[in-house]
Amino acid sequence: MAIQSPATCGPASAPSKPRVALLVDGENLTQDLAGKIIQAALAEGEVVIRRVYGDAGRLPKWNAAPGFKMMHSGSGKNATDLLLTVEAMALMLGRQADVLCIAASDGDYTHLATYLREAGFRVVGLGESKASERLRKSFTRFRELAVSDVAKVASPTPPKPDSAAKSVLDKVIALIRDEGGNDGFSIVKLSGRMHALHQTKISTLPEKTWRNFLKSHEQLFECEPKGQDSKVRLRNAAR
Incomplete structure (x- = not known):
């Protein structure tokens, strides 16, 4: 009777999920959308990196958001866009993730998304309805984030x-x-x-x-x- 080798014994291992890097422009999207952003990113795989970019002093809610690492970009012109772009390139070209999710409705990320997509990476955009068609088409896929009614609470006395x-x-x-x-x-x-x-x-x-x-x-x-x-x-x- 033939004996199975250890490699063929036991249940087959489950295929690993794609590793997802989630980078959020905190100056472009509010913390009220954090839950929807996470859910959209989880649809792409295992979210191993969760970072939010912006001037930390002006974004106290994002700075306190559980599960996110705040990346302080300072207050310089285009500082947030540039820092997010540099780190996105480093993460993907360094093979630290399989999928990149960029949470922003800012058209300045069009070139970043196009470059990485053409380099063979899956690049997913997460943004609001105001995102331009040009930005949407630069991604492998664009997921629109519906604004929650909770985020639309009006002041008692308008x-x-x-x-x-x-x-x-x-x-x-x-x-x-x-x-x-x-x-x-x-x-x-x-x-x-x-x-x-x-x-x-x-x-x-x-x-x-x-x-x-x-x-x-x-x-x-x-x-x-x-x-x-x-x-x-x-x-x-x-x-």
Whole structure:
């Protein structure tokens, strides 16, 4: 009677799941979406790396989010985008993961996703409905994160429209002054930063787009012509 070798004895081992690296742009997506982000990433395999990027001082909720490692990028221009991109390249080219999940709706990650996908990696995007078609198509797959009703809790006493508009205006001025400086602030990034810092969505305001909002206050803002790299600067009246 033939005796089976040890290699053929016993139950077959279960195939291992793909290793997933989950990198979140914490300045582009709020911590309210953390649960949905994790669930979407788990659909791709075993999430072995969970990192969130941004200025830790401005993101206390993400900094305290359980299971995530906070990667402080500082407050420099495009600091978060650059740090996330550098670490994504290092992780994937260093074969520390099989799948890369980028949680962001920011079109600046289009080149990163395209490069790694063409290099043979599975790159999955996790973002909101506002993500552009160009960004979506740069990924192997894009999973849309539906905003939970819990994240839409309104204040008990909503501010009057006039006071609400002035509050938004003050916040936009402060953002452009603090993060744009003399070089100006990217208009494309205004939506993500205002939502991340103040949970403000332009769709709730009469202007409906940030460019229209800025143009409605031309005495305060100077906008460059439309384009992916167009910027807005403060006029002297707003400084």
